[in-house]
Amino acid sequence: xxxxxxxxxxxxxxxxxxxxxxxxxxxxxxxxxxxxxxxxxxxxxxxxxxxxxxxxxxxxxxx
Numbered sequence: 001x002x003x004x005x006x007x008x009x010x011x012x013x014x015x016x017x018x019x020x021x022x023x024x025x026x027x028x029x030x031x032x033x034x035x036x037x038x039x040x041x042x043x044x045x046x047x048x049x050x051x052x053x054x055x056x057x058x059x060x061x062x063x
Contacts, residue, residue: 001057002026002043025054033058 003022008014015022026043030036036058048054 001028001059002046002048002054003057005053005055022055033060 001024003024006015006020006022025048028039028043030039040056040058043049043056046054049056
């Protein structure tokens with residue numbers, strides 16, 4: 001998943017993805033962890049991530 005980076009909670013709560021998820025700009029699926037890591041590595045090379053506007057997350061959904 002690629003999402004926008006938002007600031008930390010000013011009350012010291014960090015980033016609570018369940019109550020306040022970051023806006024997603026892209027989602028990709030993979031059949032294995034290796035494939036997911038490969039996709040993530042390619043996404044990390046993107047300009048938005050390199051400039052600190054976006055972040056890449058690899059999430060296991062249990063499927």
